[in-house]
Amino acid sequence: MQxxxxxxxxxxxxxxxxxxxxxxxxxxxxxxxxxxxxIQGQRKGNYVAEYPLQGTIGxxxxxxxxxxxxxISTNGxxxxxxxxxxxxxxxxxxxxxxxxxxxxxxVYGALLCLKDDLEQVQLxxxxxxxxxxKQHSISQYHTRQDLIKFSAELCxxxxxxxxxxxxxxxxxxQDLHAIKFCHPKFRAGQRQLAEDVYKxxxxxxVSLLEAPTGLGKTHGVLFPQLxxxxxxxxxRLFLLSHRNTGKSIWRxxxxxxxxxxxxxxxxxxxxxxxxxxxxxxHGESCPLAKGFYDRLPAARQQAxxxxxxxxxxxxxxxxxxxxxxxxxxxxxxxxxxxxxxDVNHYFDQQALLYGLMRQNNWRAALxxxxxxNSIDRASGMYSVSLDEVDLANYAKRAPAPLKPACNSALxxxxxxxxxxxxxxxxFLHEPPKSLVSSCTKLASKATEYMIEHPxxxxxxxxxxxxxxxxxxxxxxxxxxxxxxxVYKHRHRFQRAxxxxxxxxxxxxxxxxxQDCQSAVLFSATLQPFxxxxxxxxxxxxxxxxxxxLFTKDQLxxxxxKNIDTRLHNRQHTAQSIAQRIQQQLQETPGNYLIYTxxxxxxxxxxHELCDLQMGHRIISQTESMSEDQRQLFINNFRxxxxxxxxxxxxxxxxxxxxxxxxxxxxIFIVSLGLPPHDDFHREMQRQFSKRFGIENAYSYTFLIxxxxxxxxxxxxxxxxxxxxxxxxxIDQRFEQPEIKALLPTxxx
Numbered sequence: 001m002q003x004x005x006x007x008x009x010x011x012x013x014x015x016x017x018x019x020x021x022x023x024x025x026x027x028x029x030x031x032x033x034x035x036x037x038x039i040q041g042q043r044k045g046n047y048v049a050e051y052p053l054q055g056t057i058g059x060x061x062x063x064x065x066x067x068x069x070x071x072i073s074t075n076g077x078x079x080x081x082x083x084x085x086x087x088x089x090x091x092x093x094x095x096x097x098x099x100x101x102x103x104x105x106x107v108y109g110a111l112l113c114l115k116d117d118l119e120q121v122q123l124x125x126x127x128x129x130x131x132x133x134k135q136h137s138i139s140q141y142h143t144r145q146d147l148i149k150f151s152a153e154l155c156x157x158x159x160x161x162x163x164x165x166x167x168x169x170x171x172x173x174q175d176l177h178a179i180k181f182c183h184p185k186f187r188a189g190q191r192q193l194a195e196d197v198y199k200x201x202x203x204x205x206v207s208l209l210e211a212p213t214g215l216g217k218t219h220g221v222l223f224p225q226l227x228x229x230x231x232x233x234x235x236r237l238f239l240l241s242h243r244n245t246g247k248s249i250w251r252x253x254x255x256x257x258x259x260x261x262x263x264x265x266x267x268x269x270x271x272x273x274x275x276x277x278x279x280x281x282h283g284e285s286c287p288l289a290k291g292f293y294d295r296l297p298a299a300r301q302q303a304x305x306x307x308x309x310x311x312x313x314x315x316x317x318x319x320x321x322x323x324x325x326x327x328x329x330x331x332x333x334x335x336x337x338x339x340x341x342d343v344n345h346y347f348d349q350q351a352l353l354y355g356l357m358r359q360n361n362w363r364a365a366l367x368x369x370x371x372x373n374s375i376d377r378a379s380g381m382y383s384v385s386l387d388e389v390d391l392a393n394y395a396k397r398a399p400a401p402l403k404p405a406c407n408s409a410l411x412x413x414x415x416x417x418x419x420x421x422x423x424x425x426x427f428l429h430e431p432p433k434s435l436v437s438s439c440t441k442l443a444s445k446a447t448e449y450m451i452e453h454p455x456x457x458x459x460x461x462x463x464x465x466x467x468x469x470x471x472x473x474x475x476x477x478x479x480x481x482x483x484x485x486v487y488k489h490r491h492r493f494q495r496a497x498x499x500x501x502x503x504x505x506x507x508x509x510x511x512x513x514q515d516c517q518s519a520v521l522f523s524a525t526l527q528p529f530x531x532x533x534x535x536x537x538x539x540x541x542x543x544x545x546x547x548x549l550f551t552k553d554q555l556x557x558x559x560x561k562n563i564d565t566r567l568h569n570r571q572h573t574a575q576s577i578a579q580r581i582q583q584q585l586q587e588t589p590g591n592y593l594i595y596t597x598x599x600x601x602x603x604x605x606x607h608e609l610c611d612l613q614m615g616h617r618i619i620s621q622t623e624s625m626s627e628d629q630r631q632l633f634i635n636n637f638r639x640x641x642x643x644x645x646x647x648x649x650x651x652x653x654x655x656x657x658x659x660x661x662x663x664x665x666x667i668f669i670v671s672l673g674l675p676p677h678d679d680f681h682r683e684m685q686r687q688f689s690k691r692f693g694i695e696n697a698y699s700y701t702f703l704i705x706x707x708x709x710x711x712x713x714x715x716x717x718x719x720x721x722x723x724x725x726x727x728x729x730i731d732q733r734f735e736q737p738e739i740k741a742l743l744p745t746x747x748x
Contacts, residue, residue: 010103035130124138175260209543209545289327347509427679450463621651
């Protein structure tokens with residue numbers, strides 16, 4: 001029988017009562033480690049930190065580590081200590097949570113009694129406020145009989161589930177051994193992709209696989225992952241995506257490949273799955289949070305029996321049991337074989353899946369689709385901004401206990417502005433210490449206040465921003481830029497904004513790759529591999545590019561060499577580009593897309609196109625399009641012909657849309673789409689020179705991100721082996737060797 005951790009036993013069988021997040025932000029795991037180390041370092045004499053315990057109670061084999069152990073305490077009894085970190089007044093600690101803490105300590109006490117044949121032990125809960133470092137210890141004395149009786153009941157409850165889970169795992173593995181590919185044969189290149197993925201799992205590596213459009217990448221990656229799960233003891237498969245449409249693609253592929261016994265859950269952001277967004281997440285506010293853990297067992301069993309848990313299924317089950325579907329999904333992530341989720345659920349600072357994996361020692365395999373987006377998404381996860389106006393506005397109505405902290409923080413803003421008074425953006429060498437200190441104090445005071453006075457949404461948002469700022473400031477290095485911007489608020493008052501903008505997330509991601517069993521990153525655009533390896537922090541990866549299914553015969557490629565679309569020339573090029581497009585549409589009418597470097601240039605070009613007799617209906621991407629507006633834009637191509645669409649390079653229509661056959665017969669790409677040569681990108685280039693060398697800095701900052709957008713946009717054209725089409729690259733710089741080297745070789 002496998003060992004069950006004491007933490008997992010108590011979390012399952014001893015947790016009662018309601019969801020209660022009003023005392024958040026709770027200490028992070030890193031906060032907890034620091035607090036543990038502080039207290040354990042203060043303990044003297046015969047104190048043993050991280051004391052291992054294991055034993056059998058009932059039908060379960062248990063193990064864990066008590067935070068501290070003394071063979072003989074001052075009262076003459078053996079003592080076990082558990083250290084719990086918290087924020088604010090201990091009197092406000094949820095009684096249900098405190099009972100959970102005692103349950104864990106009592107099970108450790110039972111294991112100690114069994115190990116050393118003891119009749120009585122001293123159990124001590126030590127609470128430490130991570131902000132003030134104030135400690136409060138509570139001791140109880142328990143007999144061997146009482147502790148074993150208490151623990152045996154928990155084990156009885158858990159064992160029923162545990163036996164079910166072991167049976168499920170055996171049946172799951174048996175069914176996965178027998179699965180067949182959902183099509184009669186693999187497509188060209190798809191088998192090679194599947195073999196590469198399987199080898200990645202079998203050898204516990206990280207792979208970056210560039211697989212062309214039309215290959216059937218999702219099926220080619222998913223099938224070997226599923227077959228590898230029973231053969232290589234993979235506990236969990238995380239299917240990660242950067243977009244909601246990507247999660248739908250994973251779900252559709254699973255429906256064709258996975259056996260019915262496979263448990264699958266799809267995680268959603270809170271704003272997409274919470275039924276009471278206007279209510280606070282605690283039992284006194286939200287009826288779906290009240291008594292959540294008391295009603296959870298029945299809902300959890302129903303969800304486990306149903307196995308396929310998308311948002312609709314979770315909503316139905318949660319409704320039947322009157323509990324929150326958002327937290328039900330998080331619970332089921334513990335018990336499902338496959339989790340479909342956004343990348344932030346594994347890579348974010350407080351990522352649920354990464355935390356579960358480490359807590360449960362899972363052998364987890366990762367799959368990331370559209371992996372070319374991973375750098376930008378990860379940089380966003382480790383960036384934060386603060387605006388002086390937000391603090392100033394709140395300070396006007398701040399309650400008395402928070403006034404001093406707000407004023408102190410505002411004073412820090414003013415002093416920094418005096419040192420950096422000019423309007424515009426500058427870059428600081430490091431986060432200002434006075435601002436970091438004042439934000440730390442403000443976050444601490446705000447936390448204390450919210451414990452007693454929950455429900456202030458504006459204060460809670462301000463508190464989270466301050467805490468995120470101070471946490472990232474603690475890890476500051478040359479992977480992050482400090483942008484200091486001074487501007488006129490309401491055209492009168494000078495105010496400032498500061499942003500810690502991560503430009504290289506590798507230092508934050510490196511351990512995430514190391515801790516998983518294997519990872520496959522795939523996309524149609526992953527070259528040069530060195531760029532992604534460096535910026536994602538992947539060590540010793542497997543890299544492979546599968547040849548394109550398309551041939552040069554399917555593509556008419558033209559580089560328009562007599563037009564220079566650099567910024568200083570753009571006002572003078574729109575007319576000639578419009579005439580060039582008109583000529584092509586007259587020669588070969590049909591559906592075309594024009595990709596431009598900005599909305600401003602798109603408007604200029606659209607004006608010129610409308611002045612010509614195009615014979616085609618012109619439609620344009622607009623800023624902040626709704627989901628319905630985006631779908632209407634795409635449907636125009638699917639349902640009509642002689643459509644001329646305008647969109648921005650790297651925008652919402654630059655990837656992820658599928659227009660096969662005559663739904664799209666040509667693409668015009670106007671300019672390279674280089675990032676602006678502004679202060680930010682020049683500073684970024686300087687930092688990249690330090691991290692990756694001068695020879696890579698310019699391409700990492702400008703060329704590779706630009707060509708990625710170009711290749712992704714061009715990839716909207718040929719979608720299957722029978723497609724033909726035109727790509728026009730409108731800028732003379734596309735002929736430069738360093739640019740051509742970054743474009744697909746089969747184009748030329």
